Amino acid sequence: MxxxxxxxxxxxxxxxxxxxxxxxxxxxxxxxxxxxxxxxLSSQVSLPGTPTAKVVDQLQREFPDASGGSATVVFHSDDDAALTDAQRSAIAAVLQRVATTPGVKGAIDPFASTAQREQQVQQLTDGQQKVQAARAQLDDSQAQLDAGRAQLEGVLSSMPGGFPGQARVRAQLAALDQQQAQLDAGKAQLDEQARQVDLGSRLVTAADGVRQVSADGSTALGVVQFSIPLQEVTPETKKAVADALTGENQPAGVQVALSQDLVQEVPxxxxxxxxxxxxxxxxxxxxxxxxxxxxxxxxxxxxxxxxxxxxxxxxxxxxxxxxxxxxxxxxxxxxxxxxxxxxxxxxxxxxxxxxxxxxxxxxxxxxxxxxxxxxxxxxxxxxxxxxxxxxxxxxxxxxxxxxxxxxxxxxxxxxxxxxxxxxxxxxxxxRRRERTFYGRHDAAAEEQRRAAAEAETARQAALRPMxxxxxxxxxxxxxxxxxxxxxxxxxxxxxxPDGSSESVDSTQYQAFMLTEKYFGAGANGPLLVVADLPQPLTGTDQLAEQVRVAEEIRGLADVAAVAPIGASADQRLLAFQVVPDSGPTAVATEQLVKDIRALPEGYGVAGSASGNIxxxxxxxxxxxxxxxxxxxxxxxxxxxxxxxxxxxxxxxxxxxxxxxxxxxxxxxxxxxxxxxxxxxxxxxxxxxxxxxxxxxxxxxxxxxxxxxxxxxxxxxxxxxxxxxxxxxxxxxxxxxxxxxxxxxxxxxxxxxxxxxxxxxxxxxxxxxxxxxxxxxxxxxxxxxxxxxxxxxxxxxxxxxxxxxxxxxxxxxxxxxxxxxxxxxxxxxxx
Structure with a gap:
């Protein structure tokens, strides 16, 4: 060599x-x-074959609507006061514009979503009141029916055999039987309604920690939805979304912070x-x-x-x-x-x-x-x-x-x-002084080299071990x-790294900290949980299964909320959003992912926090x-x-x-x-x-x-x-x-x-x-x-x-x- x-x-x-x-x-x-x-170049680190990747692949095959990635945008008032009606309207308009960006599936307006949720809660409350009122009416009707039946049966029992009025009393009893059948049908229908209202209320309770507008009204979370997994979203699409949210498009008096999932930075x-x-x-x-x-x-x-x-x-x-x-x-x-x-x-x-x-x-x-x-x-x-x-x-x-x-x-x-x-x-x-003797072979140059060689020999001879x-x-x-x-x-x-690891003046850091402050640490790393069903379920049976799964997961440690996302077209796959109490890199969140996967039903877990784990x-x-x-x-x-x-x-x-x-x-x-x-x-x-x-x-x-x-x-x-x-x-x-x-x-x-x-x-x-x-x-x-x-x-x-x-x-x-x-x-x- x-x-x-x-x-x-x-x-x-x-x-x-x-x-x-x-x-x-x-x-x-x-x-x-x-x-x-x-x-x-990509800023997303992912590995094929991991449990998270397998869930994403399953969603793409069986539940495409839930397989797309999403990114959060934080809107916060500059003066920390509640967002005004004008600012809310401007935020909604910005998100509508984002939804038209090529590659974007849609954008969730936090105020419309919150209003819809409040409306659903009110409907459930009204439904519970209506069920209670209807049940009271049915109870009254049942009491009247029972009283009438008792009276007629008493009259009938007091009549001697062959008395001409017996036929009329029996006809009245038959009419009461028809009324009872109608009343029983009404009770069954009311029971079904009551079950649906109860299941809906339990789902709302399980999802109580999922919010998009802070309690003081100063901060809102907009969600940008993509039709493909987040790691497949191109930098051009992310930049177009960011441009549509910031600069001259930014609502007046509102700070716009983009989550790490939406910022494609090449160092x-x-x-x-x-x-x-x-x-x-x-x-x-x-x-x-x-x-x-x-x-x-x-x-x-x-x-x-x-x-x-x-x-x-x-x-x-x-x-x-x-x-x-x-x-x-x-x-x-x-x-x-x-x-x-x-x-x-x-x-x-x-x-x-x-x-x-x-x-x-x-x-x-x-x-x-x-x-x-x-x-x-x-x-x-x-x-x-x-x-x-x-x-x-x-x-x-x-x-x-x-x-x-x-x-x-x-x-x-x-x-x-x-x-x-x-x-x-x-x-x-x-050096200039050294170049003086370079290339020369006269007596002065030779003497210079000889002196240097002797000095080196002397230094070698003077060496001593430590x-x-x-x-x-x-x-x-x-x-x-x-x-x-x-x-x-x-x-x-x-x-x-998550957004908290970025520079304090970066938009990712600001988005992370605002989200943690106003919505809890777990809102920065929600999990996507899927449950395979042994057979298709629809209607109230599907709702009951959603409640069962949500409450089972809600009972685990470090779970702030569980919200249903929906079901696949064949009704054999349910998806849920699980918000941990802790942040995406916390030990408790890592343990939660393991706990969910260890449940007897073998639920799958995806999401950026799960993928990072x-x-x-x-x-x-x-x-x-x-x-x-x-x-x-x-x-x-x-x-x-x-x-x-x-x-x-x-x-x-x-x-x-x-x-x-x-x-x-x-x-x-x-x-x-x-x-x-x-x-x-x-x-x-x-x-x-x-x-x-x-x-x-x-x-x-x-x-x-x-x-x-x-x-x-x-x-x-x-x-x-x-x-x-x-x-x-x-x-x-x-x-x-x-x-x-x-x-x-x-x-x-x-x-x-x-x-x-x-x-x-x-x-x-x-x-x-x-x-x-x-x-x-x-x-x-x-x-x-x-x-x-x-x-x-x-x-x-x-x-x-x-x-x-x-x-x-x-x-x-x-x-x-x-x-x-x-x-x-x-x-x-x-």
């Missing part, structure tokens, strides 16, 4: 304009592909936070490289690579379902690793130039050595991200694939684009710090297996790289420590709310369900990168005969500066995304930034060197039989230098 990369670097250095032109063409093709074939690719992250990265590069031109090379390389990778991925968004966070993950990774990988190669090239190596020979050798390490490090990240496909979760696998592709592009940029740019820049990547006591204390304290940071991870809960459970179930796979890969890869057993074990344990510390920090900030105002956490809640899985994949790759760049230096020093403990010091000294710079750059890039408007992107930015901070500075730069010191020579032990069968991977390309493969004559400069 090293020799092949050496040749690739040499070709790139000899034909820089061809290389740069090729990347320019690829970028143009990516942009053209996105413009021509790119589709809409901006580059905002102020991301710009600040790049500025910090640029400053770090300038400090390390001491020249602005050299510092610009990794940034330009990373930006171009991100452009190629992300636009190519977005070109497929028209044929595959892609959630909006997917390309943002590619941007984050592409920038972070792209800058770091180019820096590794550039740093090696600069050192070689300072030792007098000719330009193109130095570029080729840097590509074959540092570039070899970059390729191997990049492949570890790619493998970890591509392994997300084994979780069986489609959108997660796609995120991993896009991220892996962007990392591959970053690696390709580092070993082709960077050498081409370095060839064009020549000695300008050095103290054993210091090493032991470093391990104990480092593990203790990581352990404390990991404590919150024990209470980690997974979920998907199902997605989170499936992701949580896939997490341990994926972590086990990553840990196994870590051990396997490191055994091959370092030809050791204990080095891979310590490296993997360090990764696990930093991972759980990161999960603990994420839990403390996003679930517990610690330092929430600092990190933009408006309302604490469950941790983003797919964040831990993605963090595992990315952190594994980055941890192996830093392990590789530090410990390979230790191995090289040990292989050249240095004492194993002194070799640890030599390896840290050789790689510390560039690893610290690389870590700061990654923290800056990831941290920049923690200021994004999207709660998902903020969580990713914080998690990855903290993960790099913990792993690079605590594990790789402190704990691992201390452990390597304590292990001494045993750190490099490997059974002979294993050493014979595993390949000898020359990650640093040392063989390339030893065998002189880099001897390349420089062409004439004349």
């Amino acid at each position: 090293a020799r092949w990369l050496f040749a690739l670097g040499l070709r790139s250095a000899r034909r820089p304009r061809t290389v740069l032109g090729t990347w320019g063409v690829l970028l143009a093709l990516g942009v053209a592909g996105y413009l021509a074939f790119g589709g809409a 901006e690719v580059f905002g102020p936070g991301e710009a600040l992250g790049l500025v910090v990265a640029a400053i770090t590069l300038f400090v390390v490289l001491t020249t602005a031109i050299a510092a610009a090379v990794p940034i330009v390389s990373a930006v171009v690579g991100v452009g190629v990778g992300v636009t190519a991925a977005l070109s497929l968004s028209g044929v595959v379902d892609m959630i909006s966070v997917t390309p943002m993950l590619g941007v984050m990774l592409g920038l972070a690793v792209g800058i770091d990988y180019s820096l590794f190669l550039l740093n090696r090239h600069r050192r070689q130039l300072l030792h007098g190596m000719p330009l193109r020979e130095s570029i080729a050798l840097a590509t074959g050595t540092a570039g070899n390490a970059v390729v191997f490090a990049g492949l570890t990240v790619v493998i970890a991200l591509a392994a997300l496909n084994v979780t069986g979760i489609g959108f997660l696998g796609l995120m991993g694939t896009v991220g892996a592709f962007c990392v591959l592009v970053a690696v390709a940029m580092a070993v082709t684009f960077t050498p081409a740019v370095l060839s064009l820049l020549g000695a300008r990547v050095l 103290g054993t006591v210091r090493a032991a204390l470093t391990v104990v304290l480092g593990v203790a710090v990581l352990g404390v940071l990991a404590i919150p991870a024990a209470s980690l809960r997974l979920g998907l 199902d997605v989170s459970e499936q992701l949580a179930g896939a997490l341990p297996g994926y972590l086990g796979l990553v840990v196994g890969l870590s051990l396997l890869i490191l055994v091959v790289v370092f030809r050791s057993l204990l080095v891979p074990v310590t490296a993997t344990l360090g990764f696990v420590l930093s991972l759980f510390a990161t999960l603990g920090a994420i839990t403390a900030v996003y679930q517990w709310g610690w330092l929430g105002s600092v990190f933009g956490v408006s309302t604490p809640g469950p941790v983003l369900s797919f964040l831990p899985t993605i963090v595992i994949g990315i952190m594994f790759g980055l941890a192996m990168d830093y392990q590789l760049f530090l410990v390979s230096g230790m191995r090289e020093a040990y292989a050249h005969g240095m004492d194993p403990r002194t070799a640890v010091t030599a390896g840290v000294r050789a790689g510390r500066r560039v690893v610290i710079a690389a870590a700061i750059i990654m923290i800056s890039v990831f941290g920049g995304f923690s200021g994004s408007d999207s709660v998902i992107i903020r969580a990713f930015g914080f998690g990855l930034a903290f993960g790099v901070l913990a792993d690079a500075f605590l594990v790789r730069l402190l704990i691992i060197p201390a452990v390597m010191h304590l292990l001494g020579r045993s750190a490099w032990w490997i059974p002979r039989w294993l050493a014979r069968i595993i390949p000898d991977v020359d990650v640093e390309g040392a063989s390339l230098e030893r065998h002189g493969a880099a001897v390349v004559p420089e062409p004439s400069r004349s």
Whole structure:
């Protein structure tokens, strides 16, 4: 690999304009592909095959009228007073206009709906009074009939046999029997009416918590209904609805807040936070490289690579379902690793130039050595991200694939684009004072190089191993710090963000909070429950079954109200709206979904809250297996790289420590709310369900990168005969500066995304930034060197039989230098 990369670097250095032109063409093709074939990104996270998805599919087949999605619009008076008649009329008019929007099935006027409900309640009340009055009349009639019958039967019994008046009395009794039959029929009819009124009243009681206008009249909930499931509604339709509700269409004196289901937001690719992250990265590069031109090379390389990778991925968004966070993950990774990988190669090239190596020979050798390490490090990240496909979760696998592709592009940029740019820049990547001696072979230049070489030899000779006591204390304290940071991870809960997680000035947050304040927390996440009937039911029998189901569910814990939606055309499927007492991400709501599904009748549950719970459970179930796979890969890869057993074990344990510390920090900030105002956490809640899985994949790759760049230096020093403990010091000294710079750059890039408007992107930015901070500075730069010191020579032990069968991977390309493969004559400069 090293020799092949050496040749690739040499070709790139000899034909820089061809290389740069090729990347320019690829970028143009990516942009053209996105413009021509790119589709809409979705903000909805859903998984096929979950219990919620199965209910939605059943509704689409058997009850299409109830299968369409819906979104809430909150209307609130600006002065918190009751909405005026004029404002109510304006709101009704706006909703009528929304109902005519293409793709919208209808819009429910909250005032008309409330009036209709009040009318139904009044009708039931009137019906109860009428039934009571009719029953009293029937009772009076029955009493009169009974009295008349008793009188006639007494007269008849007193008459002697054969008395002429008996026939007339019997005729009167027969007439009373007819009246009794009519009275009994009236009673039966009245009983049926009374049953219907009673069942209707019980349904109204069960649905008592369902309201669309607040008690004080200041707030109303309008409902926009779609004919298809919410995740299938196009962004164009959602935007058209939003436009019809806001701006010049917004009723005067009324605040209009759109729920999260109605807001289709694609996070901006580059905002102020991301710009600040790049500025910090640029400053770090300038400090390390001491020249602005050299510092610009990794940034330009990373930006171009991100452009190629992300636009190519977005070109497929028209044929595959892609959630909006997917390309943002590619941007984050592409920038972070792209800058770091180019820096590794550039740093090696600069050192070689300072030792007098000719330009193109130095570029080729840097590509074959540092570039070899970059390729191997990049492949570890790619493998970890591509392994997300084994979780069986489609959108997660796609995120991993896009991220892996962007990392591959970053690696390709580092070993082709960077050498081409370095060839064009020549000695300008050095400081002005350093360029004075570059390319010169006179006595002064040779003396300068000889002095530098002697100084380096003296520094190597002066190296001393760290103290054993210091090493032991470093391990104990480092593990203790990581352990404390990991404590919150024990209470980690997974979920998907709701409106309360958005920025406090966003319309989703305002809609969520207004709904919770005036209608209860559960109104933000109503459930859709379906009941299969063994046989069709109609009329009062169907009404009785609705009451039975509603009261059964109403009797469960954390249920505020149950309202019937209707029945399917074949009368074998009933649908209900269930409003929980708690919010959509609450533990009680999650338990309620489980309780409803656990009822003997086996009710199905759907809705956004139910869907989020199902997605989170499936992701949580896939997490341990994926972590086990990553840990196994870590051990396997490191055994091959370092030809050791204990080095891979310590490296993997360090990764696990930093991972759980990161999960603990994420839990403390996003679930517990610690330092929430600092990190933009408006309302604490469950941790983003797919964040831990993605963090595992990315952190594994980055941890192996830093392990590789530090410990390979230790191995090289040990292989050249240095004492194993002194070799640890030599390896840290050789790689510390560039690893610290690389870590700061990654923290800056990831941290920049923690200021994004999207709660998902903020969580990713914080998690990855903290993960790099913990792993690079605590594990790789402190704990691992201390452990390597304590292990001494045993750190490099490997059974002979294993050493014979595993390949000898020359990650640093040392063989390339030893065998002189880099001897390349420089062409004439004349």
